[in-house]
Amino acid sequence: MGANLGAVRSHNTALVLGLLREAGAEGVSRLELAERTGLTPQAVSKITARLREAGLAAEAGRRASTGGKPRTVLRLVPEAGHAVGVHLDRDELRVVLADLDGAVVGERRTGLDLGAGAETVLGMVAGVVDGLVRDGLGLGLGGLGGFGGFGGFGEKGRAGGGTLLGVGVALPGPLDHARGVLHRVTGFPEWDGFPLREALGQRLGVPVVVDKDTNAAALGLSVGGEGGSFAYLHLGTGLGAGLVIGGRVHRGARTGAGEFGHQVIQLDGPLCECGNRGCVEVLCLTAVGRGEPGEAARVLGVGAANLAGLLDIDVVLLGGRTIARAPEVFAAGVREVLEARSRREGVLGGTVPVRVAAGGERVVAEGAAQLLLGPLFGRGDA
Amino acid sequence: MGANLGAVRSHNTALVLGLLREAGAEGVSRLELAERTGLTPQAVSKITARLREAGLAAEAGRRASTGGKPRTVLRLVPEAGHAVGVHLDRDELRVVLADLDGAVVGERRTGLDLGAGAETVLGMVAGVVDGLVRDGLGLGLGGLGGFGGFGGFGEKGRAGGGTLLGVGVALPGPLDHARGVLHRVTGFPEWDGFPLREALGQRLGVPVVVDKDTNAAALGLSVGGEGGSFAYLHLGTGLGAGLVIGGRVHRGARTGAGEFGHQVIQLDGPLCECGNRGCVEVLCLTAVGRGEPGEAARVLGVGAANLAGLLDIDVVLLGGRTIARAPEVFAAGVREVLEARSRREGVLGGTVPVRVAAGGERVVAEGAAQLLLGPLFGRGDA
DNA sequence: CCTACTTTCGCAACGCTGTTGCCAAAGTGC
DNA sequence: GCACTTTGGCAACAGCGTTGCGAAAGTAGG
Numbered sequence: 001m002g003a004n005l006g007a008v009r010s011h012n013t014a015l016v017l018g019l020l021r022e023a024g025a026e027g028v029s030r031l032e033l034a035e036r037t038g039l040t041p042q043a044v045s046k047i048t049a050r051l052r053e054a055g056l057a058a059e060a061g062r063r064a065s066t067g068g069k070p071r072t073v074l075r076l077v078p079e080a081g082h083a084v085g086v087h088l089d090r091d092e093l094r095v096v097l098a099d100l101d102g103a104v105v106g107e108r109r110t111g112l113d114l115g116a117g118a119e120t121v122l123g124m125v126a127g128v129v130d131g132l133v134r135d136g137l138g139l140g141l142g143g144l145g146g147f148g149g150f151g152g153f154g155e156k157g158r159a160g161g162g163t164l165l166g167v168g169v170a171l172p173g174p175l176d177h178a179r180g181v182l183h184r185v186t187g188f189p190e191w192d193g194f195p196l197r198e199a200l201g202q203r204l205g206v207p208v209v210v211d212k213d214t215n216a217a218a219l220g221l222s223v224g225g226e227g228g229s230f231a232y233l234h235l236g237t238g239l240g241a242g243l244v245i246g247g248r249v250h251r252g253a254r255t256g257a258g259e260f261g262h263q264v265i266q267l268d269g270p271l272c273e274c275g276n277r278g279c280v281e282v283l284c285l286t287a288v289g290r291g292e293p294g295e296a297a298r299v300l301g302v303g304a305a306n307l308a309g310l311l312d313i314d315v316v317l318l319g320g321r322t323i324a325r326a327p328e329v330f331a332a333g334v335r336e337v338l339e340a341r342s343r344r345e346g347v348l349g350g351t352v353p354v355r356v357a358a359g360g361e362r363v364v365a366e367g368a369a370q371l372l373l374g375p376l377f378g379r380g381d382a
Numbered sequence: 383m384g385a386n387l388g389a390v391r392s393h394n395t396a397l398v399l400g401l402l403r404e405a406g407a408e409g410v411s412r413l414e415l416a417e418r419t420g421l422t423p424q425a426v427s428k429i430t431a432r433l434r435e436a437g438l439a440a441e442a443g444r445r446a447s448t449g450g451k452p453r454t455v456l457r458l459v460p461e462a463g464h465a466v467g468v469h470l471d472r473d474e475l476r477v478v479l480a481d482l483d484g485a486v487v488g489e490r491r492t493g494l495d496l497g498a499g500a501e502t503v504l505g506m507v508a509g510v511v512d513g514l515v516r517d518g519l520g521l522g523l524g525g526l527g528g529f530g531g532f533g534g535f536g537e538k539g540r541a542g543g544g545t546l547l548g549v550g551v552a553l554p555g556p557l558d559h560a561r562g563v564l565h566r567v568t569g570f571p572e573w574d575g576f577p578l579r580e581a582l583g584q585r586l587g588v589p590v591v592v593d594k595d596t597n598a599a600a601l602g603l604s605v606g607g608e609g610g611s612f613a614y615l616h617l618g619t620g621l622g623a624g625l626v627i628g629g630r631v632h633r634g635a636r637t638g639a640g641e642f643g644h645q646v647i648q649l650d651g652p653l654c655e656c657g658n659r660g661c662v663e664v665l666c667l668t669a670v671g672r673g674e675p676g677e678a679a680r681v682l683g684v685g686a687a688n689l690a691g692l693l694d695i696d697v698v699l700l701g702g703r704t705i706a707r708a709p710e711v712f713a714a715g716v717r718e719v720l721e722a723r724s725r726r727e728g729v730l731g732g733t734v735p736v737r738v739a740a741g742g743e744r745v746v747a748e749g750a751a752q753l754l755l756g757p758l759f760g761r762g763d764a
Numbered sequence: 765c766c767t768a769c770t771t772t773c774g775c776a777a778c779g780c781t782g783t784t785g786c787c788a789a790a791g792t793g794c
Numbered sequence: 795g796c797a798c799t800t801t802g803g804c805a806a807c808a809g810c811g812t813t814g815c816g817a818a819a820g821t822a823g824g
Contacts, residue, residue: 001419005783006782006809007385009810012385039384039812042811046811065821066771066820069770229634253696256694257693264684264688267648267660274727276723276727306688309644309645312637312641344656344657345656386810390810391780413800413801421782447801449791450801451789451791451799
């Protein structure tokens with residue numbers, strides 16, 4: 001909890017690295033970095049010098065002069081590091097290899113039966129990950145080792161395509177993010193209490209981070225440019241939410257946050273499989289089943305409006321397979337409820353916007369990779 | 383956003399000060415502080431030496447020996463600083479004077495008509511605050527001046543009963559916490575857009591912080607010992623919530639968070655004065671009006687369960703005049719809903735506990751004082 | 765082309781942070 | 795009374811961002 005000089009260093013380094021990533025290929029000058037961090041130009045120079053020495057940043061041309069020496073533009077070196085993102089769904093496995101920028105440089109996709117048993121699935125995941133890394137980075141796992149702070153980016157760790165930071169795994173159902181232990185994957189009781197993080201970490205020899213699929217997606221969207229606070233509502237075979245509050249994923253003490261599907265919005269309504277009555281999920285999915293996406297959107301909108309009012313978020317993002325089948329219908333329907341409510345209540349700052357999340361079906365896997373990449377840029381749990 | 387050495391210093395100082403406050407009259411030893419902050423004992427010695435020199439901390443006896451030199455116990459000096467908390471309600475004005483510990487050392491209470499106009503009310507508040515400070519600290523306002531960081535605790539600032547840090551004002555209705563501007567006090571349109579922070583600050587000559595009543599109460603309860611994350615549900619003439627997430631009050635970007643009363647839990651339910659249908663507030667208050675507190679508690683419980691599931695909070699606290707009339711009925715009713723839901727869903731870590739908030743009717747005013755005291759202990763907005 | 769000026773950015777010295785090594789102080793136990 | 799344990803202050807230290815200053819690299823005007 002207490003801060004020492006090392007903490008200052010890594011905090012400021014992460015901050016600068018984050019701004020470099022945001023700038024993308026266009027780059028940023030040292031003075032702009034100084035302005036945006038509140039640090040002195042000299043401090044930025046020292047920090048960027050360390051980053052350049054580590055191979056994480058590089059000079060990339062210069063700006064036009066404004067009457068004096070032109071500013072030197074710095075940019076992130078995306079190939080300096082990679083992370084693997086695994087989306088483990090009920091019937092599908094998707095694995096992506098992402099560089100520091102978050103850009104996908106390799107992808108594998110295959111069918112999967114989550115019920116085939118932990119060892120079988122684990123072996124499958126390990127095999128696909130190993131193959132992808134071997135192809136993408138030109139080397140296998142095992143010899144790479146982990147990544148311990150910034151010292152880890154020394155000469156030794158780099159080889160071929162750069163350091164592999166680790167593997168992020170996103171999957172549905174309650175789990176313990178901090179310990180990486182699954183709790184209860186709905187419909188697959190054989191996974192109860194499975195220590196996924198440790199098991200996969202030992203198998204692959206690199207750091208592994210586990211999170212709920214909705215949280216991973218929210219993290220990915222947050223790093224991808226959705227600043228501030230937002231809710232990602234995922235409507236697929238179930239309904240869940242990932243919450244980003246003040247730029248950080250909100251998981252709650254037990255990684256239980258985001259139980260959006262079982263918010264009750266209809267007292268004594270129809271019975272949900274969770275045992276309650278009138279949950280958003282059962283109302284929404286039965287409407288979809290009846291072929292009434294408009295009604296489903298309205299129900300989803302009521303839940304979204306509740307959430308937006310309670311947390312004062314900046315934007316609502318929609319995703320998931322069911323949304324993908326009629327994105328505009330859902331977006332419009334949810335938007336209408338939010339607009340109507342803000343009109344009546346005279347909410348400050350206007351209506352909360354509603355959008356369909358960018359990234360499509362790959363959003364969860366990309367977010368899973370960000371579980372490893374994010375901490376580099378100050379988006380981690382620390 | 384960037385951190386420099388001054389930031390490290392004030393962060394660690396606030397951390398130590400916070401642990402000293404938590405320890406209360408019992409005190410803490412330097413080594414315990416070192417363990418709990420993660421700092422070295424020597425760093426703690428330096429920090430506490432500064433605090434003792436500033437008059438904020440003092441030695442207070444020693445522990446029993448465990449085989450060597452006994453530990454010296456340090457404690458906070460509560461009289462080293464005070465803050466005023468103002469609870470501005472629709473029909474009542476309550477002002478408390480609190481010391482660094484948050485203990486109330488003086489209180490005034492009087493009837494009030496919020497509709498009497500801004501200038502009249504402002505004059506009344508200023509008069510009561512000035513009288514309370516004069517009696518409590520043995521000096522008037524004006525010569526005291528503000529408090530700028532830790533340098534402000536120099537010899538000059540202290541006089542009589544110690545430094546006055548400022549005045550915190552809590553009141554209902556939407557407002558802008560950052561700017562201290564009211565937006566819309568329900569039922570009193572003459573306050574729309576009133577710059578309360580600036581107006582009262584100029585009048586009193588000390589820093590003023592403005593916040594919603596529910597947020598102030600939540601802050602007070604958080605500092606008072608409710609650690610972690612919780613929701614404070616306030617049921618009085620209206621229904622609102624104050625949210626504490628990870629030890630910090632969550633206000634949202636526009637201070638709009640906590641709109642709990644108008645969460646819709648009954649699609650197409652009875653019309654609420656806000657224009658929506660089936661809000662928790664209208665369902666709950668009409669049940670109270672019908673003389674059915676049990677039904678009101680059930681409705682409140684459904685809303686609380688939605689909130690608890692969405693945010694994964696540690697505890698639900700109840701407060702407000704309506705709760706105070708039948709505290710056990712409400713607590714039991716809300717608890718029952720939460721227990722039933724967690725039983726059905728098999729929520730990890732058991733049921734979220736429900737309690738009636740400590741502090742009674744003074745909880746908002748005490749929390750308002752914490753708007754000034756909190757930042758000293760790392761509970762501020764920074 | 766040369767001079768004057770502006771702007772960027774690195775080197776060196778600095779102040780301040782927490783850390784480390786060492787030792788005096790203040791107890792207990794035999 | 796001696797040996798030992800534990801606490802906590804003094805002094806030297808390493809590392810952080812900051813400040814002062816000057817070299818580098820452009821533009822603008824004669």
